Structure formats: structure tokens, C-alpha cells
Amino acid sequence: MTLDGAAHRLELLAQPLTPEAFAEFGDVIDSTGHTPIQINDGMTERYHALARVDVGNAEGEALINLFHALPYTLPMRLLSMERHPLGSQAFIPLDNRAFLVVVAPRGEAIDPKDVRAFIASGTQGVNYHAGVWHHSLIAPREAARFLVVDRGGPGHNCDVLPFSEGLTVVLDVAASEAKTQPLKAAVTTAA
Ligand SMILES: NC(=O)N[C@@H](O)C(=O)O
Numbered sequence: 001m002t003l004d005g006a007a008h009r010l011e012l013l014a015q016p017l018t019p020e021a022f023a024e025f026g027d028v029i030d031s032t033g034h035t036p037i038q039i040n041d042g043m044t045e046r047y048h049a050l051a052r053v054d055v056g057n058a059e060g061e062a063l064i065n066l067f068h069a070l071p072y073t074l075p076m077r078l079l080s081m082e083r084h085p086l087g088s089q090a091f092i093p094l095d096n097r098a099f100l101v102v103v104a105p106r107g108e109a110i111d112p113k114d115v116r117a118f119i120a121s122g123t124q125g126v127n128y129h130a131g132v133w134h135h136s137l138i139a140p141r142e143a144a145r146f147l148v149v150d151r152g153g154p155g156h157n158c159d160v161l162p163f164s165e166g167l168t169v170v171l172d173v174a175a176s177e178a179k180t181q182p183l184k185a186a187v188t189t190a191a
């Protein structure tokens with residue numbers, strides 16, 4: 001499965017992550033805009049069920065992982081996308097650092113014009129729904145740690161789709177300050 005593409009260059013500009021804009025790809029994990037449940041005698045606010053873990057079938061199980069991501073320098077060239085057909089995958093930042101999310105709609109191929117890039121703030125996580133194409137974790141500028149909740153169990157759960165040689169996909173960051181967290185420092189001149 002490769003992307004059709006003559007000699008094209010696709011410049012991706014990341015936009016601030018919002019639940020509405022991300023809805024077709026998954027959930028935004030963020031307390032903003034949600035009413036918490038008061039628990040523990042009022043000592044804790046529970047933001048309940050911000051997203052659900054999809055483990056696909058009875059053989060699947062939910063895994064709780066930690067990812068220590070090394071930093072990418074931007075602009076960066078994206079070479080492939082991946083999907084997990086059997087389950088969801090959630091990334092929650094632990095160091096309050098913004099990160100980049102690149103997604104494309106489900107399907108057996110990816111139309112380059114459907115690829116979207118978002119800037120997730122340090123207080124926003126994402127939960128990719130099963131089968132949604134995404135780039136693997138991108139931590140810009142500095143190393144960062146993430147809580148990752150995804151599916152374990154038997155079965156093939158990671159398809160990788162390379163962009164064709166004829167298509168160069170470059171991820172940059174919107175010139176305008178993102179509402180979430182400025183990433184200008186992350187943009188360095190390409191080597
Ligand atoms: N491979 C792995 O566990 N992580 C990727 O799926 C990713 O989306 O980063």
C-alpha cells in the first residue's frame with residue numbers, strides 16, 4: 001500500500017488541537033470544558049471517561065506504557081504513517097510539553113490532501129481510534145515523556161504506509177503562534 005503521488009511536496013502546517021477538529025480521528029484528552037465529579041470527600045476532581053480504550057476483541061487487553069521520546073528538529077520530513085486496526089492508542093504528555101500529532105482518515109490508502117497536523121499543548125492528550133492513520137510520536141525540540149494506553153494481545157496491530165518517493169511531506173509549525181504553546185523555538189532551518 002503506497003501513496004499515489006507524482007513529484008509532489010506537501011507542506012503540513014500544524015494547527016492548534018481542538019476536540020471538534022480532531023473528532024474524525026479520535027478524542028482529545030483534556031479537562032478543559034468538562035465538568036468534573038467531586039470525589040474523595042471533595043479532595044479530588046474526577047474528569048470521567050474523557051476517552052475509551054478500544055481493545056478490539058476478547059483477546060485484546062489494555063496496556064499502560066511509558067514512552068520516553070527523543071526530540072525531532074523541525075521542519076521534518078515525514079516518511080510514513082501507521083494505524084492500529086485492532087485497538088485505540090492514547091498519548092498523554094507527562095512533562096507539560098507540546099507535541100505534534102499528524103493524522104489521516106481511515107481507509108486502505110491515504111490521500112495526501114487529507115493529512116492533518118495538530119499541535120497538542122502540554123495539557124492535552126490524544127486518543128487515536130482504531131484504524132486511524134497517524135505518524136508515530138513526535139516530540140519537537142526536547143525529549144518528553146508520555147503515558148501511552150493502547151491494545152496488547154494477539155494479532156497484527158500495526159500497519160505502516162510509506163509515502164511514495166514522489167511525495168515529500170514536510171511538517172512545519174504554523175507561523176502564527178499556536179493557542180496552545182509556542183513552538184517557534186522548535187523550527188530550525190533544515191540542514
Ligand atoms: N509503536 C508504538 O508503540 N508506537 C507507535 O504506535 C506510535 O504511534 O508512536
Ligand code: NI
Pocket residue numbers: 082084089134135136
Ligand atoms: Ni501508533
